[in-house]
Amino acid sequence: MAHLIxxxxxxxxxxxxxxxxxxxxxxxxxxxxERLIKYSQTIxxxxxxxxxxxxxxxxxVDQYEYVKTPEPQxxxxxQNPSVGSNKNENVAILSTRQTxxxxxxxxxxxxxxxxxxxxxxxxxINDETVLNFSVILGDAVIxxxxxxxxxxxxxxxLADVKITDNVGSRPGRKTLIITGNVILGDIKxxxxxxDKLSRIIDTGINPF
Numbered sequence: 709m710a711h712l713i714x715x716x717x718x719x720x721x722x723x724x725x726x727x728x729x730x731x732x733x734x735x736x737x738x739x740x741x742e743r744l745i746k747y748s749q750t751i752x753x754x755x756x757x758x759x760x761x762x763x764x765x766x767x768x769v770d771q772y773e774y775v776k777t778p779e780p781q782x783x784x785x786x787q788n789p790s791v792g793s794n795k796n797e798n799v800a801i802l803s804t805r806q807t808x809x810x811x812x813x814x815x816x817x818x819x820x821x822x823x824x825x826x827x828x829x830x831x832x833i834n835d836e837t838v839l840n841f842s843v844i845l846g847d848a849v850i851x852x853x854x855x856x857x858x859x860x861x862x863x864x865x866l867a868d869v870k871i872t873d874n875v876g877s878r879p880g881r882k883t884l885i886i887t888g889n890v891i892l893g894d895i896k897x898x899x900x901x902x903d904k905l906s907r908i909i910d911t912g913i914n915p916f
Contacts, residue, residue, distance in 0.1 A: 716751070720751055747802075802821055803822075812833045817841075839886050851900040
């Protein structure tokens with residue numbers, strides 16, 4: 709038992725070191741860093757440790773451990789802030805986030821958080837759009853128009869992926885494909901509630 713505890717502590721220390729590297733590279737905010745450090749201090753079991761490892765692995769820190777000359781990249785970012793950034797990366801860690809607007813693809817990470825994604829038919833630039841999810845002890849709720857077809861390719865592990873029956877109930881040409889995995893969490897796909905003006909346009913009926 710003592711050997712197991714020592715192993716967990718050693719692994720936890722290595723992960724915390726990687727987390728510190730992530731923070732030094734400005735990949736996470738100070739608040740997120742402090743929350744994750746606080747979470748690491750409560751880890752006692754192998755299961756909790758694996759969840760923590762999964763959280764830190766989402767930041768892809770290993771690629772930075774072998775980069776010996778980051779200065780040119782930093783200089784490029786000063787000249788062009790978009791260099792090295794991923795505009796399609798949407799992360800909610802111990803927080804709540806809502807995402808809207810046009811999309812062509814994207815990665816959505818929800819760890820101990822809640823993520824709401826609102827998608828209209830006009831938001832989908834392509835006829836087929838793939839969104840990748842990684843949900844751990846969190847929730848992701850996708851609100852779509854009822855003429856958008858949704859294909860589920862997410863792998864749930866002790867989790868649920870639910871698509872309401874009225875999704876894709878009207879003929880449409882846009883398809884949304886969701887992939888990735890959800891662990892001890894939920895992904896739900898619902899029909900977006902339309903405002904009054906949108907309902908008038910759809911039905912052609914003027915209530916006034």
